[in-house]
Amino acid sequence: xxxxxxxxxxxxxxxxxxxxxxxxxxxxxxxxxxxxxxxxxxxxxxxxxxxxxxxxxxxxxxxxxxxxxxxxxxxxxxxxxxxxxxxxxxxxxxxxxxxxxxxxxxxxxxxxx
Amino acid sequence: xxxxxxxxxxxxxxxxxxxxxxxxxxxxxxxxxxxxxxxxxxxxxxxxxxxxxxxxxxxxxxxxxxxxxxxxxxxxxxxxxxxxxxxxxxxxxxxxxxxxxxxxxxxxxxxxxx
Numbered sequence: 001x002x003x004x005x006x007x008x009x010x011x012x013x014x015x016x017x018x019x020x021x022x023x024x025x026x027x028x029x030x031x032x033x034x035x036x037x038x039x040x041x042x043x044x045x046x047x048x049x050x051x052x053x054x055x056x057x058x059x060x061x062x063x064x065x066x067x068x069x070x071x072x073x074x075x076x077x078x079x080x081x082x083x084x085x086x087x088x089x090x091x092x093x094x095x096x097x098x099x100x101x102x103x104x105x106x107x108x109x110x111x112x113x
Numbered sequence: 114x115x116x117x118x119x120x121x122x123x124x125x126x127x128x129x130x131x132x133x134x135x136x137x138x139x140x141x142x143x144x145x146x147x148x149x150x151x152x153x154x155x156x157x158x159x160x161x162x163x164x165x166x167x168x169x170x171x172x173x174x175x176x177x178x179x180x181x182x183x184x185x186x187x188x189x190x191x192x193x194x195x196x197x198x199x200x201x202x203x204x205x206x207x208x209x210x211x212x213x214x215x216x217x218x219x220x221x222x223x224x225x226x227x
Binding site for chain 1: 119217
């Protein structure tokens with residue numbers, strides 16, 4: 001299917017566990033992003049990538065790791081999950097041209113207990 | 114600092130009436146883009162409208178229009194003829210750094226009443 005997909009849609013994990021959220025897009029967009037959405041904060045940028053093997057920190061990167069070995073995939077790893085990382089996570093992609101919209105995945109609701 | 118401010122946590126409007134959702138932004142970059150996204154209760158993010166900093170005319174997309182006042186650094190969303198399906202969370206966002214990174218406001222929850 002064409003588009004941008006995230007998996008899993010829902011995840012419950014325990015404090016201290018490592019968890020990876022997956023993101024896959026089929027448009028060959030250069031730019032990919034991870035955001036977290038928390039009440040009262042809107043969406044905040046965690047990490048972004050301009051191309052394969054090029055990643056950079058966003059506003060709230062602490063506790064997260066990303067990689068981008070292939071253009072279409074951009075996994076987000078919580079190395080040791082904390083309760084403060086309970087959130088809804090959105091992956092997005094864009095071709096990066098002027099005025100181009102970002103396309104978002106369906107979101108992953110992560111609960112850390 | 115680059116920032117988006119949405120001062121209305123919640124708004125309500127009667128069906129078929131128009132509503133304006135406020136958004137102000139702050140950036141020193143002369144080149145930027147302003148976006149509005151809708152998030153219904155199902156959770157997905159839906160792109161509504163875009164305005165570039167150099168665009169002379171206000172953007173329109175169907176029932177959506179963007180009231181862009183550059184001197185005031187505001188980019189308000191106007192929804193005309195509101196429908197029940199417009200009930201959702203609305204986010205204003207600013208694209209910087211080549212329009213690639215989006216900075217979001219906290220959002221406004223709109224309720225459309227019959």
